[in-house]
Amino acid sequence: MTQIQKNLAIQTLRTAFAWLVTLLLFFPLGWLILTAFKTELQAISVPPLLIFTPTLENFSIVQDRSDYLLYAQNSLITSVASTLLGLALAFPAAYSMAFFRSKHTKDILMWMLSTKMMPAVGALVPIYVLAQTSGLLDSRTGLVIVFTLSNLPIMVWMLYSHFKDIPNEILEASRMDGATLWQEFRHVLLPLTMGGLASTGLLCLVLSWNEAFWSLNLSAAKSGTLATLIASYSSPEGLFWAKLSAASFMAIGPIVVFGWFSQKQLVQGLTFGAVK
Amino acid sequence: MAYLQLRGIEKIFGEHKVIKGIDLTVNQGEFVVFVGPSGCGKSTLLRLIAGLENIDGGSLHLDGRDITHQPSSKRDLAMVFQSYALYPHMSVFENMSFALKLAKADPGVIQEKVGRAAKILNLTQYLDRTPKELSGGQRQRVAIGRAIVRAPKVFLFDEPLSNLDAALRGQTRIEIAKLHRDLGATTIYVTHDQVEAMTLADRVVVLRDGQIEQVGTPLELYDRPANQFVAQFIGTPQMNVVAAANVPSLATQSGLTIPAGGFVGLRPENVSLVPGGSGQFQAKVELVEALGAETLIYVSTEQGAQLVARQTSRTDLDVGANVGVQIDASTAHIFDAQGRVAAIH
Numbered sequence: 001m002t003q004i005q006k007n008l009a010i011q012t013l014r015t016a017f018a019w020l021v022t023l024l025l026f027f028p029l030g031w032l033i034l035t036a037f038k039t040e041l042q043a044i045s046v047p048p049l050l051i052f053t054p055t056l057e058n059f060s061i062v063q064d065r066s067d068y069l070l071y072a073q074n075s076l077i078t079s080v081a082s083t084l085l086g087l088a089l090a091f092p093a094a095y096s097m098a099f100f101r102s103k104h105t106k107d108i109l110m111w112m113l114s115t116k117m118m119p120a121v122g123a124l125v126p127i128y129v130l131a132q133t134s135g136l137l138d139s140r141t142g143l144v145i146v147f148t149l150s151n152l153p154i155m156v157w158m159l160y161s162h163f164k165d166i167p168n169e170i171l172e173a174s175r176m177d178g179a180t181l182w183q184e185f186r187h188v189l190l191p192l193t194m195g196g197l198a199s200t201g202l203l204c205l206v207l208s209w210n211e212a213f214w215s216l217n218l219s220a221a222k223s224g225t226l227a228t229l230i231a232s233y234s235s236p237e238g239l240f241w242a243k244l245s246a247a248s249f250m251a252i253g254p255i256v257v258f259g260w261f262s263q264k265q266l267v268q269g270l271t272f273g274a275v276k
Numbered sequence: 277m278a279y280l281q282l283r284g285i286e287k288i289f290g291e292h293k294v295i296k297g298i299d300l301t302v303n304q305g306e307f308v309v310f311v312g313p314s315g316c317g318k319s320t321l322l323r324l325i326a327g328l329e330n331i332d333g334g335s336l337h338l339d340g341r342d343i344t345h346q347p348s349s350k351r352d353l354a355m356v357f358q359s360y361a362l363y364p365h366m367s368v369f370e371n372m373s374f375a376l377k378l379a380k381a382d383p384g385v386i387q388e389k390v391g392r393a394a395k396i397l398n399l400t401q402y403l404d405r406t407p408k409e410l411s412g413g414q415r416q417r418v419a420i421g422r423a424i425v426r427a428p429k430v431f432l433f434d435e436p437l438s439n440l441d442a443a444l445r446g447q448t449r450i451e452i453a454k455l456h457r458d459l460g461a462t463t464i465y466v467t468h469d470q471v472e473a474m475t476l477a478d479r480v481v482v483l484r485d486g487q488i489e490q491v492g493t494p495l496e497l498y499d500r501p502a503n504q505f506v507a508q509f510i511g512t513p514q515m516n517v518v519a520a521a522n523v524p525s526l527a528t529q530s531g532l533t534i535p536a537g538g539f540v541g542l543r544p545e546n547v548s549l550v551p552g553g554s555g556q557f558q559a560k561v562e563l564v565e566a567l568g569a570e571t572l573i574y575v576s577t578e579q580g581a582q583l584v585a586r587q588t589s590r591t592d593l594d595v596g597a598n599v600g601v602q603i604d605a606s607t608a609h610i611f612d613a614q615g616r617v618a619a620i621h
Contacts, residue, residue, distance in 0.1 A: 169361035172328050175348040176355045177375035177426070187374070191365045 035245035043241040058246035066229060068250055075225040075251075078140050078215075079208035082147035083201050089148070090155035090200070095189070097156070098163035099171060109160065112153040120150070120213050131218055138220045146218065147208040154207075155200050162196030163189075199265045206266075209255045226251035279304040279339060279462055280325070280430055286333030287317075287324055287486075294320055296486040297334065302430075302464065307456050310466045311473040312483035313509070318466045319434055321483070325464065326432050327351050339429055354423035355432040358439065360415045362407040368394075368418050369403040375426045393421045396455070413444045420452070424459070433465040437472065449475060470510055474498070482506050504615035507541050513572060516542045517611070518581040525556050526605055537613035544586035546607040549573060549593070555600025559583070561593050575599060 001009075035043050037054035062068055097105050127146065128137075136142030166189070174188045190197075212227035219228055230251050233244040259266065280302040287295035295317050302308050310318040323329045325336065327348035335344045343351050354375075362371050369390055370377075376386045394400045397417040407415055416436060423431055436452075437445045453476055456463055467473055473480045474494040482489040482497065482505075490502040494510075501507035501515075508514045520526075520534040534540065552558065559575040562582075573585045573593060583601065593599065610618040 167359060167361065169357045169359050170363060172326075172348070173355070173357060173361040173422075174363070174374070175328070176326060176353065177422070178349045178378045179374075180349060183378055187378075188363060 032245045032248055035241055036249040038242050038245075040240055040242045043245070058242045059250065061243055062233075062247045062250065066232060066247075068229065068247075071224055071226045071229040071251075072254070074140060074143075074219075074223055075209055075227075078143045078147060078223075078225060079205050081140075081144045082151065082208045083204040085144060086148045086151050086155045086204050087197065087201055090152060090159050091197075093156050094159035094163050097160050098166075099168055109157065112156055116150075116153050124217060127214075128217065137218060138222045138224075140223045142218055143215060143223055143225070146214045147211055150211070150214070151204045151207055155204055158200040158203070159193070159196060162193050162200075166192055195265065202262045202266055206255060206259060279306075280464075281337040282325070282334065283337075284334030285321070285324060285331060285336065287320055287329060288332045294486050295324065298486075298488060300481060300488065300491065302462060304462055305460045307463045307465065307476055307478045309473040309477035309480050310464065310483055311468065311470055311480055311509070312489075314468060316483040317486040318468075318483050322355075322432055322434055322464060322466045325430075326353055326355050328355075352429045353432055354426050354428035354430075355434065356416075356419045356423050356436045358435040360407075360419040360439075362415060362418055362422075364407055367404055367406055368399060368410070368421075371407065371418055372399075372403075372421045372425050374422070389425050389427075390421075393424045396424070396458075397421045412440055413448065416440060416448060420455070424455075427461075429462065431461050431463040433463065435467055436465075437467070437469075452476065470512070474510070480510075482509060500617075501541075501609065502617055504539060504541065504611045504617075507609055507611075507617075511543060513544050513584050513586070515609070516544060516547060516581075516583045518542075518583070520610075522577070522579040522581040523557070523603075526603060526608065532605060532608065532610060534610055535612040535618050538618060539611040539613075539615070541609035541611060542583070542603060543607065544572065544584045546604055547583055547585040548587070548602045548604075549575070549585050549591075550600040550602045552598035552600055555602040557581075557601040557603075559599055559601050561595055561597045561599060563595065564591060564593060566590065575601065577601060 034050075036058055037056070038049065038052055039055060039057065042049050042052050097109065131137045131142045131146075134142075136145070170192075171184055171188060174184045179187065209225075210227070211225070212231070215225040215227045216231055219225065224232075230244070230248050233240060233247050282298050282300040285295055285298040286293060298321060300308075310321060312318050320329065324331050327343070327346060331344050335342060337343065338351065338353075363374065366374065372390045372393060373386045376389065381389075390403070391400070394403055397420060399414070399417055399421055402410060402414060402418075407418065410418065416439075419436070433452075437448055440448060449472055452465075456476075465472075465476060477494055479491060480494055480497055481491050484505055489509075490497060490506045492500075497506055497510045501510065504517055508517060517539050520538045520540050523540055526532070526540060549555075549559075557577045557579065559577040561573060562576050563574040565572040565574075569588065571587050571589070571591050573587070573591060575583050575585065577583065585601075612618045
């Protein structure tokens with residue numbers, strides 16, 4: 001075997017392996033999409049049907065039975081609001097940590113991250129009680145607060161790692177040039193960290209949209225997000241695979257499309273500082 | 277006329293007092309250089325003047341105004357950073373006009389001022405480029421241009437040449453000197469390179485350990501150093517300083533009184549080598565550095581003192597040769613045991 005043939009063989013093997021992994025990861029999603037367009041009977045047939053006449057019946061049933069648009073609206077509002085609120089809080093925190101470092105900056109960052117290592121269920125009872133007594137149970141405000149707080153450590157970390165790569169002297173130069181804090185932010189820091197800000201925001205949006213634990217526990221019919229919509233289809237009435245799939249499809253659709261278009265920023269944001 | 281006045285300036289980092297009460301007056305139009313070994317506090321002092329660090333003690337006055345606690349943006353000073361600190365997302369023109377834009381200057385005025393500065397600095401054809409498309413020397417000039425455009429009260433330079441290669445450094449040094457002559461702007465310049473200090477300064481401030489060791493014109497510092505530290509810091513190769521006990525004949529011959537435990541300092545050009553057997557001391561050649569225009573000869577005397585002689589003529593001395601050392605006692609600097617100057621001749 002010549003060197004060229006050898007290289008070709010290795011290349012082919014690698015490609016095959018990559019396809020295998022991709023298909024493995026895509027399989028549940030592909031299955032879900034197929035099932036969403038089947039009738040309930042087709043959905044449970046053994047062996048599974050790959051060729052069938054697609055139907056939109058499930059989607060209209062889901063919309064009729066449980067107001068899809070209300071859930072979608074809740075998801076959109078809670079994820080956007082928690083992202084904006086999170087950025088507003090994380091930005092100044094990361095700014096001071098990156099540019100006005102103290103002896104304990106690293107400790108604070110580690111401590112913030114360590115809160116993410118605690119299982120969320122550990123805080124369920126106190127947070128539930130807090131939400132209940134403050135009247136925030138099953139309200140979008142309550143969800144926004146919880147989403148923001150649970151994403152905050154990651155947002156501060158991401159922004160911090162972006163800011164860290166900006167030399168302090170550039171900000172000092174702008175101060176020497178007569179820039180006020182706001183002008184320094186507006187003309188220097190913001191343009192230089194736009195990419196980081198965008199990727200942090202995108203990630204937070206995706207995390208909030210996909211959040212299920214807190215939405216399931218703190219919301220019901222009024223402020224329920226799409227995650228609760230999906231969950232409501234695995235109910236005591238038994239499993240309706242086709243409808244469950246249709247509901248899931250409608251719930252994850254928007255964020256998958258969104259993620260598809262912003263994947264470049266997301267990847268860049270998560271690996272920023274790591275490779276440089 | 278006192279233009280910039282530092283009175284008892286102090287800075288404390290944690291439990292360390294890094295600037296220990298600096299008193300200094302800078303006159304209008306003067307070029308003052310802060311020089312000293314690394315860690316002496318020269319950059320910190322500059323940052324205190326710039327307002328980039330808070331002053332912990334003393335006061336700072338500029339043009340009759342107390343600016344001790346003013347933020348940088350209100351002090352009307354411009355700074356050229358060691359790393360240039362250009363705004364990477366702005367073009368050269370935007371970099372240079374940023375301060376004027378913030379000050380809401382008229383666009384026509386901005387065009388004219390930036391154009392003039394760009395012409396002085398040979399940057400006219402680069403105005404549309406971003407900093408990353410420029411060479412190190414060009415970036416440096418943009419950083420200087422950014423300062424010039426503003427016509428600030430005082431220019432602050434923080435080791436501006438240390439990122440340039442040797443040839444460019446020499447060239448830029450000359451440009452900065454020329455620029456200062458043309459603009460007549462008050463300038464404070466920080467460097468660890470005593471050649472920059474000697475060539476650029478009207479007055480040099482030698483700092484050590486957060487304190488001023490001596491302030492004077494370059495030649496004052498060279499000819500009349502206040503102590504052994506300044507004597508050895510200024511001048512290359514550095515002044516020979518030997519324990520007086522090693523050169524007893526010098527004292528007897530010259531009639532100098534050298535304090536007990538004191539030292540004698542001799543500039544290398546004041547040490548001459550004569551054929552072995554003659555001269556005041558006998559020595560052995562240890563190293564010869566032939567630099568062309570001058571020759572440095574390192575010798576070790578019989579008493580164990582290490583001396584460097586500088587001569588403008590070439591030499592055929594080899595390592596290990598026996599030579600005599602001849603010293604003009606009137607050029608000797610005498611230091612007491614603490615390194616303070618005891619007598620200058």
